[in-house]
Amino acid sequence: MNAEQFNAAHPVGTPVVAYPGTRDDEGLIVKTRTPAWELGHGAPVVSVDDYAGGICLTHVDVLTEAEWEQARAERDANIVARRAVLLAAIQARPSGEWTAERAGMALRRAGFQSWNSRTATGDLQALAADGHLVAHTEIVIRGYGVADAPVGIVDPFLAARIAERGVPLSADYAPQPAHRWQQLRTDLIHAFSPYMPSAAVTETTDKLDGLIRELGAPGLTPRDGAEAGR
The missing domain is CATH 2.30.30 (SH3 type barrels.)
Known part of the structure; x- marks a missing residue:
């Protein structure tokens, strides 16, 4: 035609x-x-x-209009089932980052044959919007992980800088579960520090701490009588 x-x-x-x-x-x-x-x-x-x-x-x-309405109803039901299956797969194996490709493979193993990168990305974004997942970002979104799961930091210099600013870290540089402001702070430092000289990182981190304190965010407290993070 x-x-x-x-x-x-x-x-x-x-x-x-x-x-x-x-x-x-x-x-x-x-x-x-x-x-x-x-x-x-x-x-x-x-x-x-x-x-x-x-x-x-x-x-x-x-x-036809009737066929279209039926197809949409079946699609919506399929989306709910697919996202529930995907979330269960992520929760069962939360380690690492869940990219669209990894999500797609999990869906295929679960029997959802009709998927593509666009579909998998949409499912991950929807689960994140509902609060089930958090985005792992570094300028752009690189993948997703279970919400409130610690995100490992493997750069020793970065880990030392974060520890210096008062964010609790374990011996292997993996942040312990902390207040959301601390996690946001860690994520922001992780995002900008690789692209700045050390002096600029220090200055920017100080400004970030000041902004968080201005907002009255808990989780950053003074040490030895000095301002938090000093």
């Missing part, structure tokens, strides 16, 4: 299942948001809700 034929039969807003990648991936249960058109090389494509760009008409299946 070419673009003209598709537009004659299916106006904008037609319910469809669209496959941006391959048909082995999970389809998008959406509606068309533009008329179909042809690319320079002649391939007919159409744009759908919740996706940027065009999807080839060979990867778009038109549904």
